[in-house]
Amino acid sequence: MKAGQHELDLIIFDCDGVLVDSEVLSCGCLSEALATCGIELKLADALELFLGRSMAAVLQHYGAQGRMLPDYFLPDLKARVRQAFQASLQPIPGVGSLLSGLRTPHCVASSSDLDRVSLSLALTGLAPHFDGRLYTSQMVERGKPAPDLFLYAAAKMQAEPHKTLVIEDSVSGVAAARAAGMKVWGFVGGSHYESRDGRAILYNAGANRVFDRMADFWTEGQRV
Structure with a gap:
């Protein structure tokens, strides 16, 4: 020992x-998924804001700004992450x-x-x-x-x-x-x-x- x-x-x-x-892959997927909701988040900002945080923290962050994410956001993000991980993780x-x-x-x-x-x-x-x-x-x-x-x-x-x-x-x-x-x-x-x-x-x-x-x-x- x-x-x-x-x-x-x-x-x-x-x-x-x-x-x-996985952090660059997952934060890149987060930026892409948010873009479909009309929210711009650069990769560097995603890492700064959400590194080590849960998805609940993401929802709370935008909810506090009055920006409720649509129902399709989480399934879309999960699919993007799965595809990225299977390809490159x-x-x-x-x-x-x-x-x-x-x-x-x-x-x-x-x-x-x-x-x-x-x-x-x-x-x-x-x-x-x-x-x-x-x-x-x-x-x-x-x-x-x-x-x-x-x-x-x-x-x-x-x-x-x-x-x-x-x-x-x-x-x-x-x-x-x-x-x-x-x-x-x-x-x-x-x-x-x-x-x-x-x-x-x-x-x-x-x-x-x-x-x-x-x-x-x-x-x-x-x-x-």
Whole structure:
């Protein structure tokens, strides 16, 4: 067992941008789906506004502006995401090897819905590493940045929050982990951070550590 693993009850992985390189694909689909509703949202703005957030947060954002999205919006978006993922979704480099060697209990806690998380893990071959230990914002009252989802996952996994490590790529996810009383490492190896200073963004959000390669997950001397 790598140094540091014995100090943990649980490692919680976000899915999008941490296990699978999906954020640019999904935010691009969101921009396209909103365009059919007469709403312009550039990809960079989609990443800024909704990275790590649930679909409920999208609906609330536009609802607060008095812009109620039509009934066809969600089915259209879901179809676009499924098509894009089936065509182009890739796992984050090195994450399969990391998970294969992981001896600490681990699970997924994602703002995406369960169908999308399951699809993402199946398409990228990562599903066997989690054996159904998937928790999503659909299962709790409040999504990230509230701590509800991470606390729910820890309870289901019978883990103490202060002995839980969260791996996140978004400000809302880092904030949720901190609010849950958990350690959190920021991951900036996804393609959505190629033109943004992800390290500064996630450190400023409160991440205990930020890294950009899954091969460096357990660096020599790294303490949890």
